[in-house]
Amino acid sequence: MPFLDLHVPSFTFPDVPAENLFGRLIEIAATAEASGFTALSVMDHFHQIAGQGQPDEPMLECTTTLAALAARTSRLRLMPLVSGVTYRNPALLAKQVTNIDLISGGRAILGLGAAWYEEEHRAYGWEFPPVGRRLDRLEEALQICRAMLDRKQAWFEGRYYRVQGALNVPRPIQPRVPIMVGGSGERRTLRLVARYADLCNLFGDHETARRRLEVLHRHCEAEGRDPATIVKTLNAGMVVVDETEAGVRRRLAEIAAAPPPALRGLGPEDLRSRLVAGTPDQVAQRLRPLVEAGADGLTMSVRGVWELRPVELAARAAMGAFG
Numbered sequence: 001m002p003f004l005d006l007h008v009p010s011f012t013f014p015d016v017p018a019e020n021l022f023g024r025l026i027e028i029a030a031t032a033e034a035s036g037f038t039a040l041s042v043m044d045h046f047h048q049i050a051g052q053g054q055p056d057e058p059m060l061e062c063t064t065t066l067a068a069l070a071a072r073t074s075r076l077r078l079m080p081l082v083s084g085v086t087y088r089n090p091a092l093l094a095k096q097v098t099n100i101d102l103i104s105g106g107r108a109i110l111g112l113g114a115a116w117y118e119e120e121h122r123a124y125g126w127e128f129p130p131v132g133r134r135l136d137r138l139e140e141a142l143q144i145c146r147a148m149l150d151r152k153q154a155w156f157e158g159r160y161y162r163v164q165g166a167l168n169v170p171r172p173i174q175p176r177v178p179i180m181v182g183g184s185g186e187r188r189t190l191r192l193v194a195r196y197a198d199l200c201n202l203f204g205d206h207e208t209a210r211r212r213l214e215v216l217h218r219h220c221e222a223e224g225r226d227p228a229t230i231v232k233t234l235n236a237g238m239v240v241v242d243e244t245e246a247g248v249r250r251r252l253a254e255i256a257a258a259p260p261p262a263l264r265g266l267g268p269e270d271l272r273s274r275l276v277a278g279t280p281d282q283v284a285q286r287l288r289p290l291v292e293a294g295a296d297g298l299t300m301s302v303r304g305v306w307e308l309r310p311v312e313l314a315a316r317a318a319m320g321a322f323g
Contacts, residue, residue: 003297005039006032011058013306035315041081050261070104082182084115090141094148106173113182142196149177194219199231206289213294233297240277241313284320
């Protein structure tokens with residue numbers, strides 16, 4: 001069965017007051033479970049990003065949200081897509097993911113990346129080192145998290161982090177909590193995927209995805225790793241799906257009338273070419289080249305997710321893409 005992740009990057013749910021946001025998120029998760037999604041992910045951000053909305057839109061904190069969802073779902077794998085390495089001490093993050101695994105009955109995935117949102121770091125007072133140093137930190141953090149998730153007690157001495165007999169008790173339920181390394185950098189990030197990851201999530205069209213997967217295969221060969229042991233998911237951002245062509249046009253017009261900053265100035269037809277849009281059959285056709293490029297799964301953020309019906313239609317489209 002393919003890995004189908006419903007990614008929820010926005011908590012701006014029209015006509016839903018703040019005190020009901022989590023209740024609607026529970027309904028979204030329940031719909032995802034019933035529709036065939038195998039995972040649900042949320043961003044690890046504290047301000048909304050330009051691709052999704054305005055900076056001051058609602059943003060639920062990632063780890064506490066996943067822990068709460070763990071208690072209210074039964075089948076979905078739960079993960080951040082992805083945690084920024086600069087936001088939390090990696091030993092603390094491993095402990096938090098262990099708790100999510102315990103609460104969920106063994107459904108946690110740790111997603112970890114190098115972080116990128118400089119404005120957010122400045123606002124919260126976090127250091128934002130150059131990308132090379134962030135990737136150095138990411139590699140150390142991956143080693144610490146793997147050690148703590150795999151063993152009762154962990155030791156690590158690095159340039160940026162150290163743990164000295166850090167205990168992680170009680171243990172996760174899963175014998176091996178999967179780690180997803182986020183990012184598509186071909187020289188360093190995909191090498192970290194080959195070295196440490198159980199899953200990865202790549203961005204780009206099918207030609208870009210095919211090239212990056214070929215690069216990943218070369219890194220795996222250098223690491224002595226079978227690439228088949230890594231679940232390779234490709235990103236399909238802001239899927240616009242409706243049962244009818246008229247419904248698709250209406251949804252595109254709504255986006256064009258009130259677009260997130262990254263989509264300003266685009267009309268409905270421009271949006272249609274930029275986004276994955278259409279009826280379920282049309283969306284399946286748009287997604288199929290990603291599958292043919294080598295995807296083991298898809299990560300889909302769905303416009304209108306708060307209405308629930310688009311979740312069902314997106315799941316149908318994703319399963320259609322995999323045949």
